[in-house]
Amino acid sequence: MSMQSVWHYEHHIHAIDAAYVRRQLAAVHLIVEHGRVAIVDTGSKDALKPTLSALAQLGLTADAVDYVILTHIHLDHAGGAGLMMQTFPQARLVVHPRGAAHMVDPTKLVAGVIQVYGEEAFRRLYGEILPIDERRIIKACDGLVLSLAGRELLCIDTPGHARHHLALVDSRSHSVFTGDIFGMSYRELDTDDRQFLFPTTSPVQFDPQAMHASIDRVMAFQPQRVYLTHFSQLVDVRRQADQLHRLVDAHVAIAEREKDAGDQRHQRLQTALAAMLLDEIHAFGCRLSRDAAWAVIASDVELNAQGLAVWLDSGH
Numbered sequence: 001m002s003m004q005s006v007w008h009y010e011h012h013i014h015a016i017d018a019a020y021v022r023r024q025l026a027a028v029h030l031i032v033e034h035g036r037v038a039i040v041d042t043g044s045k046d047a048l049k050p051t052l053s054a055l056a057q058l059g060l061t062a063d064a065v066d067y068v069i070l071t072h073i074h075l076d077h078a079g080g081a082g083l084m085m086q087t088f089p090q091a092r093l094v095v096h097p098r099g100a101a102h103m104v105d106p107t108k109l110v111a112g113v114i115q116v117y118g119e120e121a122f123r124r125l126y127g128e129i130l131p132i133d134e135r136r137i138i139k140a141c142d143g144l145v146l147s148l149a150g151r152e153l154l155c156i157d158t159p160g161h162a163r164h165h166l167a168l169v170d171s172r173s174h175s176v177f178t179g180d181i182f183g184m185s186y187r188e189l190d191t192d193d194r195q196f197l198f199p200t201t202s203p204v205q206f207d208p209q210a211m212h213a214s215i216d217r218v219m220a221f222q223p224q225r226v227y228l229t230h231f232s233q234l235v236d237v238r239r240q241a242d243q244l245h246r247l248v249d250a251h252v253a254i255a256e257r258e259k260d261a262g263d264q265r266h267q268r269l270q271t272a273l274a275a276m277l278l279d280e281i282h283a284f285g286c287r288l289s290r291d292a293a294w295a296v297i298a299s300d301v302e303l304n305a306q307g308l309a310v311w312l313d314s315g316h
């Protein structure tokens with residue numbers, strides 16, 4: 001039996017494994033209404049194939065895609081956008097006004113990522129980032145309502161992870177597609193009936209106050225479900241919001257404690273975050289060993305430590 005790579009939810013919402021780095025790390029979501037499709041986040045270049053096969057499985061062609069919506073332009077969310085826009089001729093790209101120019105001319109975006117990951121890793125993970133014709137781009141200001149065959153999708157400005165981050169409210173399904181603003185939740189850490197959720201504080205625009213406000217903004221819509229890019233459907237949203245607020249504060253407390261650690265700062269941030277999150281995961285009731293849980297969160301802990309350092313350096 002092959003491993004599941006598409007998940008079908010109520011209200012014609014589907015999640016596709018984006019095949020990014022490892023299984024169930026990043027999702028591409030589809031919202032389908034009367035045969036028309038909105039794609040929420042594109043993953044990297046490697047997500048195109050599984051997305052096309054999911055569409056085919058649903059009896060849909062490339063012409064059915066009306067929107068490619070980016071919650072933000074970090075490349076695990078937007079790296080495949082140019083390729084998808086090339087593949088889906090009817091689609092408009094929906095992106096925050098602050099992110100649009102980087103989709104038209106990705107040169108600076110690419111240079112920034114190469115600086116962090118190096119050229120070789122960049123090519124392997126992301127390949128070539130294709131520019132997108134400006135005339136196909138919708139700049140989604142706060143309050144913009146998209147109509148997907150009559151199904152209203154509301155774009156809301158949700159800074160805190162990135163200043164150019166939006167979330168998408170789907171009132172039909174009482175759900176919000178939250179990109180990275182409502183944290184990450186990996187299925188490997190699930191207990192029988194609960195999902196472990198933790199925030200991303202990754203570089204370079206983490207802003208805890210804005211993140212708290214954006215979590216509250218999402219919750220003001222009283223969603224029954226939220227759909228995370230890392231990784232998909234989250235239930236018990238009310239309780240999860242409390243957990244998220246608490247863990248954002250725990251990240252900030254660690255940053256403030258280590259702020260004067262000098263040369264040791266990154267290592268100390270990393271160690272403290274790892275200990276805090278592994279204790280949380282254990283207390284939560286996860287059955288994985290500490291080592292196995294570490295393997296699931298290690299790369300995010302590294303990024304969260306880097307993002308907290310950037311936040312401290314920006315004057316906190």
Ligand SMILES: [Zn+2]
Nearest residue numbers: 072074161180
């Ligand atoms: Zn991101």
